[in-house]
Amino acid sequence: MPKHPDHAAHVPAETKEALTKRLRRIEGQVRGLQKMVDEERYCADVLVQIASVQEALRGVGRILLQNHLTHCTTDAIRSGDPAEAERVIEELVLLWGKH
């Protein structure tokens, strides 16, 4: 039975940098949300900001998925091990629609 991997098959340096930069910006946005709540800002404006953080997270998810498909999934499918290919596909179907 194929083992669930701990690490990505490969993460190019520029992908890692792009992800880190985006996640730092998202961390700042979440701190901004705390400030808005603290200042009792208009709820609809806070809700718009939340939607913007969610969109930013979807962007991070798309980059990760691209990397996952290009490296991890491709490796699993090319490995020639059908159980490993099946594991990766099952995983993608479960992830689908969670975002």
Place this chain on the structure above:
Amino acid sequence: MPKHPDHAAHVPAETKEALTKRLRRIEGQVRGLQKMVDEERYCADVLVQIASVQEALRGVGRILLQNHLTHCTTDAIRSGDPAEAERVIEELVLLWGKH
């Protein structure tokens, strides 16, 4: 023409505290995501964590919406000013489905 408000009509102390606590936890989760990316953790695991942050943000959104409907929207509709009620309803329709 009704002015877009700067502040919430009312935010009960326990709502504010609940929102702040949840947003702090979300900030920690986003820092956790940065660590996972830095350690080149398996992409599918990072994607599951992103889905969990998205769900936590939806939770914050639901609390804010509840407050918005109970206080800001109710005030606007009771104000007797049809333009103000219309503004608030238009705003809700735009927010709908963004989350």
Place this chain on the structure above:
Amino acid sequence: MPKHPDHAAHVPAETKEALTKRLRRIEGQVRGLQKMVDEERYCADVLVQIASVQEALRGVGRILLQNHLTHCTTDAIRSGDPAEAERVIEELVLLWGKH
């Protein structure tokens, strides 16, 4: 305890017509999906079509929400019955994020 209503407080004739027209088009799209499946069309193309039906359903949802807020919700909030207002708000929070 306020009764859950069976009918909308009010649906203007043009809203009803717009909803019916959109739902008929969606019914046609769903039949189109059956044809695509029957002809074993490329899965990614079928998935794009499904996304388009989902977007069309969100459009119907937005019109219904607008009507719900303008008529049903407004009536409930103006009724002066706090239990009725609370019921409608609870309902909106539950609906939120389901679409």
Place this chain on the structure above:
Amino acid sequence: MPKHPDHAAHVPAETKEALTKRLRRIEGQVRGLQKMVDEERYCADVLVQIASVQEALRGVGRILLQNHLTHCTTDAIRSGDPAEAERVIEELVLLWGKH
């Protein structure tokens, strides 16, 4: 440059049957929505029904994705043609989050 395929690489008979059955049920649900609108049923109840159709469509999408990954994607990645593999991965990233 790899050609966009017209047909699925393979659709097992039981997958086709499952998809057809689900889509027929969805068609019936959409007709039910038309009836609800015609009878001016309570908007919140119609919105709950719309959410249920959307969930049913997501179910169809998951089956299609599973088939797409198991057959079309796997074939493309195994074809040894990097442009073809890239085309399929690009397609999946675009589809991601549309549902």
